[in-house]
Amino acid sequence: MKCSTARQYVDAELDGELPAAQKTALDEHLRxxxxxxxxxxxxxxxxxxxxxxxxxxEPARTSPSPIPFxxxxxxxxxxxxxxxxAAAAVFVLCVAGWMTRGxxxxxxxxxLPMARQQEAxxxxxxxxxxxxxxxxxxxxxxxxxPSDTLVVPYPTRNPKVTIYWLYPVQSTARNPEPADRDTxxxx
Amino acid sequence: MRPRxxxxxxxxxxxxxxxxxxxxxxxxxxxxxxxxLNDPGKRNTWLYRVxxxxxxxxxxxxxxxxxxxxxxxxxDPYLAAGRIEQDELMDRVRRxxxxxxxxxxxxxxxxxxxxxxxxxxxxxxxxxxxxxxxLVHRARAGVRRILLMRWPESFSDFDR
Numbered sequence: 130m131k132c133s134t135a136r137q138y139v140d141a142e143l144d145g146e147l148p149a150a151q152k153t154a155l156d157e158h159l160r161x162x163x164x165x166x167x168x169x170x171x172x173x174x175x176x177x178x179x180x181x182x183x184x185x186x187e188p189a190r191t192s193p194s195p196i197p198f199x200x201x202x203x204x205x206x207x208x209x210x211x212x213x214x215a216a217a218a219v220f221v222l223c224v225a226g227w228m229t230r231g232x233x234x235x236x237x238x239x240x241l242p243m244a245r246q247q248e249a250x251x252x253x254x255x256x257x258x259x260x261x262x263x264x265x266x267x268x269x270x271x272x273x274x275p276s277d278t279l280v281v282p283y284p285t286r287n288p289k290v291t292i293y294w295l296y297p298v299q300s301t302a303r304n305p306e307p308a309d310r311d312t313x314x315x316x
Numbered sequence: 317m318r319p320r321x322x323x324x325x326x327x328x329x330x331x332x333x334x335x336x337x338x339x340x341x342x343x344x345x346x347x348x349x350x351x352x353l354n355d356p357g358k359r360n361t362w363l364y365r366v367x368x369x370x371x372x373x374x375x376x377x378x379x380x381x382x383x384x385x386x387x388x389x390x391x392d393p394y395l396a397a398g399r400i401e402q403d404e405l406m407d408r409v410r411r412x413x414x415x416x417x418x419x420x421x422x423x424x425x426x427x428x429x430x431x432x433x434x435x436x437x438x439x440x441x442x443x444x445x446x447x448x449x450x451l452v453h454r455a456r457a458g459v460r461r462i463l464l465m466r467w468p469e470s471f472s473d474f475d476r
Binding site: 178 | 323326327403406409427428430431449453456459460463464471
């Protein structure tokens with residue numbers, strides 16, 4: 130038997146897979162070969178040390194697993210597919226839109242209070258009498274030179290209320306610019 | 317399953333803290349990718365492979381970090397106190413195992429410490445059974461060679 134064959138037999142012996150006939154042949158070779166005998170004893174020593182190492186390296190404690198295990202038998206929960214997430218997002222958007230549908234029809238800018246005044250019926254306007262509690266404001270404006278002021282009436286929906294806009298008009302004829310306006314400017 | 321993964325990670329790294337991290341990372345990876353597993357019956361084999369790969373990456377990145385057991389203020393809780401100091405060969409063997417190539421180290425750990433069959437080892441390492449046998453045999457020879465190179469006196473009591 131060659132030493133290479135003896136090495137293979139020793140490996141099989143360590144694995145517990147060496148037949149009896151080959152074990153006898155190996156023993157005969159080991160009695161004649163000191164190198165193979167030393168190699169076998171060293172490998173057996175290593176194997177024994179590893180077995181002792183396995184004994185002392187058993188976990189003495191096990192910390193609780195941070196991953197929650199399902200009680201129904203499925204250890205791992207597979208991730209939801211993409212279409213499920215998309216369907217969930219569409220559903221949430223639909224529900225949110227239905228709940229806020231009233232906000233869509235309200236104007237963002239409220240109209241002026243004057244424009245929101247209710248138009249009174251013609252009969253009510255004809256018989257309208259000033260109410261004691263109604264608020265009436267009157268502004269008196271004295272125009273010194275009527276020709277210099279442009280008065281523009283601005284009627285409202287309420288026939289009793291009229292707004293007058295006063296635009297000052299500057300006459301160029303009365304205040305002509307001097308011809309030599311720029312002559313006294315410093316150079 | 318978690319204690320077995322933790323034990324395997326510890327026997328590959330020999331550091332209890334790294335083994336805890338590797339185990340947690342492996343379980344988190346399994347949680348994320350379990351939907352990609354075609355055969356649920358191979359879940360344990362797959363988890364073993366994840367732990368082996370993560371341990372190999374950890375050793376490549378930061379090297380071995382043995383927890384000192386004799387004078388450490390933080391003794392290794394997984395090793396019986398005092399036994400490792402009394403068995404010097406045991407300590408040298410685990411240090412030699414860390415220096416083996418990754419696949420040989422994994423194959424030897426699975427065979428001689430986890431007591432798995434060669435068919436299981438081949439499935440975990442994603443190779444053939446004959447290749448798993450070769451890996452284990454080369455790993456044993458590698459451990460013997462490393463011991464003789466670093467500590468020639470290791471087998472003084474065993475040589476005949």
